[in-house]
Amino acid sequence: MTKGTHTVSFTLNGEKQTFDTRPDEKLLTLLRREGYRGTKYGCGQGTCGACTVLLDGRATYACLLYAMQAEGRSVRTIESVGTFDNPGEFQKELVAAGAVQCGYCIPGMVMSATALMETEKDFEDEIVKEYMDGNLCRCTGYEKIWVALRKVLDRQAAEGNKPAAKKTSSKGAKNEQA
């Protein structure tokens, strides 16, 4: 990209930063250009969820957000949750469950799950499905992703005095996202 005509300042993974941009540059493009390549370009039209980032703690499609809209706000990418050498709890469980096939959807899945874990106290199946309904996986059929996520959520519920989910099913997410 040539030098931008505008600048945008926001907190990126806890650090205040300023970037050159253009009015119609998408946040996804800016992030990947600046080296935050964990955030993936999938469909580019707000369907697949591979580009999910947190905007002020809420899961958002970076492909449907102009970079200028992030002004003054807090953006978190997958790099803030875990790295190859130091993966986050859900990332470890995904690997253990064999839930990662091509892996392209995983950063988005992890960001949606992060929003869930940091926002909700109750991890009932219906709430989990609501947070995860904007992320598509075309390889695994969700079963193993769901198993890995349920493990993390049930553990957190047990540790954090959070009410445990009433139903811990390995099949809950299947029909919702088919």
Added chain:
Amino acid sequence: MKLSEFIRPSSLAEARKTLRALGPKGMVLAGGTALHFMPGKTPVTAVDITGLGLSYIKQKGDYFSIGAATPLSDIQRYRGPRWAMHEICRRISTHQIRNVSTIGGNICRVFPWADLPVVLLAMDARMVVYSGKDKEIPADEYFSSQPARLFRDGDLLTAVKIPVLKAHHGFGSVKATRNATAFSLVTIAALLELKGGVIKSARVAAGSGIPFPQRLKPVEAALAGKEAVTAVFKEAAAAAGAAARWVGGEGMSADYIRQLAEVSILDALERAAEFARGRAE
């Protein structure tokens, strides 16, 4: 849609003045999700209204006031007395979209598959439009054709006012889709006012499967004064064919969509009656 400039006005008056001056070269931006899909090769100036304090939900006496820039996820999570807006908001698109997309964005430029106009028509909501001063427009007038017509001179939608349902009122909505996050095939919303077991008045609206969201007057007429029982609901639903021009698509015939609408009307009426009889909230 191409953006050539990005402006953040600091007041409603400034936003209106800016949009007036820009004319067709200006575009209001709230969530901005729909802007990415709008055609047009001529670049426009985005006027970001998210910094104007238009994101809120408040109960004021006998109505709820929802700020135009309130994201759908906030409406979905809000709880007030006999609140009924959360169900339809949960069914719109995906979690990530609901976090960004706003009630105003959904109803300022109405897409044929939009769900909120249907709900607001049935609920007899009022739209607050700012043109230097506030003006309230009832849903029937607001949705009589594409609302974009109301905003040509830089005027802005600032809030949506929804009546608080009274004890004997009930509301039900149904959205028929191919899968959980797909666009609607048929959306139906129904508001019933019961007196004893009798329907005192009814507002029934539809969207998707027809060219533009509208009320289904023959269905409403078939309900008024009758008993709130399934047989009556079925008979009223059968008037759907006469009430609107149903359109097929995606491999589905117009007749199929009409049948889907009839089943959805029946469901919405059953839900509304159950609500009116005192559903646990």
